[in-house]
Amino acid sequence: MSESATPPDEAAALEWRDVTVTYGARVRADADTARTVAVADLSLRVERGGTVGIAGESGCGKSTLVSTVLRLLPRSADVAGQVLLDGEDVGAMTWGRLRAVRWAEASIVFQGAMHALNPVRTVRHQVAEALELHLAKAYPTDAARSARVDELLALVDLPAAKAASYPHELSGGQKQRVMIAMALVCDPDVIIADEPTTALDVVVQAQVLEVLAGLVRERGLTLVMISHDLAVLAAVCERIVVMREGRIVEEGPSRRVLDAPEHPHTRELAAAFPVIGDPASRRPARAAGEPVLPTGDDAALLEVRDLVVDFRARGTTIRAVDHVSLACAPGEIVALVGQSGSGKTTLARAVLGLQQPTSGEVAYAGKPLPRRRAALTAYRRAVQFVLQDPSASLNPKHTVYDAVAEGLRIHKVADEEARVRQALTQAELTPPEAFFGAIPSELSGGQRQRVVIAGALALEPTFLVADEPVASLDASVRGEILDLLLRLNRELGLGALVITHDLGLAWNIADRVVVMHQGRIVENGTCEQVLLDPQHDYTKSLLAVVPSALEVRA
Template sequence: MPDLVFDDVSIMYRTSGRNDRGEVYAVKNISLTLPAGGTLGIAGESGSGKSTLISSVLRLLPKSSVLTGTVTIGDTDVNDLTWGQLRAVRWAQASIVFQGAMHSLNPVRTIGQQITEALELHVTDKWRTEQGRKDRVAELLRVVDLTPAKARAYPHELSGGQKQRAMIAMALACEPDIIIADEPTTALDVIVQKQILDMINRLVTERGISLLMISHDLSVLATACERIAVMKGGELVEVGDAYTICTSPAEPYTQQLAAAFPTIGDPESRMKPVTRRGRPDRPPVGERIEMSEEILLEARGVNVTFGSGSAALHVLHDVDMVVRKGEIVALVGQSGSGKTTLARAMMGLQPVDSGSVVQFRGEDLPTRGKDVRAFRKKVQMVFQDPSAALNPKLSVYESVAEGLRVQKYPGDERARVIEALEEAELLPAENYLGAIPQEMSGGQRQRVVIAGALVTGPEILVADEPVASLDASVRGEILSLMLSLRDRLGVSALIITHDLGLAWNIADTVAVINEGRIIEHGPTEQVLLEPKHPYTRTLLDSVPKIAPAES
């Protein structure tokens, strides 16, 4: 098996057009070695250069890039390969698992067809015939814990975890020596994430595959990799064994990454998410708005059924939930548990079954006209993906002002938009008014979404996975903002998440939902430190943990 070696690698992009910035270096003088059969993780935030670096292994960089230094697989310099030689290396010697399985899989071809394509391009005696390829596809699906019947499924018919398993099966198809995994567990819930990481570990151990994995979460890398390299701004910051990097990092940036994902039970991170400025101090009691017993939003005995007759699917079962004034509630569960459906029902966006009760301030949710508009003013949604939530053609001003226009705001629109941006801590607000989403970072876009929700003066924000797609430090910034909004403005929040660390960081109360039922509900410390239900313990056991390196 070959080593993978980056020797003094620098990668520069030539920019032009509206965003012309001349020559921009994404990677600067990187030297790293992945030994045959070894595992190496590369950590860093968006813009650190980690994806650019790994793309150089299979020459997947755009034409605007220029690479200096050498990338070698064994004795072969990848940049010296002809197109035909490069095709032989791809899939057969080294293959890649891309980050977004839904976007990487072809939506109009079955999983079996997409795996077979690699086998047809790289024919060996094992799968020379059509039947041999069918047998190989079935074997690969079993290896990644999918039934052979999934070969006939289209991507949209699979869950997020199943799609990621299919991507790994494709990467393994031609028995490569090296697997490159680009954020393979991003946006997966903790149980599916653990299953994927366990499967990757098993495959590496059983087959002797070399693994190069990238992530912004050090704890994820620590579960799969012996060594971790940390990148920032295209440069190598720190390299070492995984346990040392995660528990005793030498560099401040690595320390920031390590602290961004809190340890559940750590009192230092309770109600204090880490930001770029460290752990911000919360206002002293008496200078902030504390949670009260006043109930703002309540669900009692909520049932939701999709379809009817024999095709009926009962999604929510007699669910009770309350959000009090000044309270942050984390609704925790796996994908498909019913948490988003419950949130939509509590906002009046999802019809509930007869006998279900949803009330705002003691009154049933309105169903028509001005009453609905008045309710929307007080209960606002913050969506998961800011890129999808914002119209790419609208400026920040237009996006934030939209809510005021729907509500027929009688005051000074510009002044209120600026105030909302300042409440979302986009400062100075005037600098952002004319910007469009593509000109902003992920964290800035999420703040614009939050400003759009705040502009109507809501009492409750319902946030659906508000930090799932964000980097480590940006995650902390947004969570700190949610706490600040509660402390300064008294804004309550119902946060839908699969991230138990988020709940520990900012939630007063945790509700755990499984298969449409609330199975545990109480103060955060009680639920996360003294769980009563086996499912809650399963969730907690699935959170990535950093284990000491074996001597």
């Protein structure tokens, strides 16, 4: 510490003073954009025992900002300004001092515990490792360290037996709990949680947040939490800071930021996670002259009748889909919601003819789905599929033109170029010619998903099956893609089965909501019926854990 202006007892637990982080240009060829600014002249003070949430889209610099606390940025990053941890300048620490501070004074719950845990080490080994490094005197023996690991696992509601597990033997929620236990092992003052619940489904997310919030409250920890979801932050933090392009655009008490956002960007973030029941985030009502929803099952375009899908693995049979019946009318948007493992994706695969049902059948336009390959081809032309992650579902070496034209070639459709042009225009990639030669890595996430949608549209389908179509997209892009889906629905009469774990998405666009739980459909009704007046206990419990409905700390 050289010039500490504030006396030590007044030092904040964590403080950023005029911090600017730039990334080096070694990876980039063009010298003009020599350095990318990730964090721009940012100051933020987190008081002892304070809980602050940092919100923003991917690329806004929020992860870079918290990485400065333990100096974990790659060598190409250049940090200017001061980061003070308990009044001590992190940037001025020697390597030895820094290593002593890491994890002992501040620890991190990393994003995606899936990758943040070493796959070939047991949980016990990984949690105890930090004890061995920092608290060797307090826990001198393996037995003492093991006892401490058990104690921490109990704290995050995991049985002690899990200590002997390897990460792949745990579920996503359990891994995230192990991450939290690991972060607490040395009793640090500051905990940084980087998207601790992204990639978890709502129910598990609620459980993990509960554990985290409880621990922070009981132990008076200082918490800095990052998320793109304002409601998640509001559930745990007193204060929310909204970042955009490396700067803070809004800051205030959680309740206020959530209920009355001032900056347009905050409003955009808030809109991406709609409050169920709020008419403003509901799809516009159908105007006169638009396709009218037929009623009655006989008019169904796509029908699933008493479908059962079993998976056999080593003698045991797992029933993924259990006597499900479902009907989608022409032009109707149906949201199929459920937790991961509820069988919703298996159902969708069966609908597409990708999964042979054990019994029951899928019927399209009144006719049962053919089993022969040639006949299936015709069916697949009418029913198209949009996958979750466009970066994974597009071949990275194929140009946009090839990606869109592939379906046309398979189905031997004439007039290829005109159809590709039309599909790209419908997917709002204009002018279409500008995108013909592009490869996926040159496009943004939203543009990629549009290419996937264009690929589906090129065949002029009458029905679309979309598996989590916006889950991998940022808040602002999410809205655009949903608008696109609604417009296609309105103008082309395109019906859709949208599979999602996100009840907010269902509220955004669906005509009808079908709730699936352990392979069965437990509730089926109009969007308003199911989401505003749920009948089944499972639907109620799902709605109860949606962050926007969680009780917000005042």
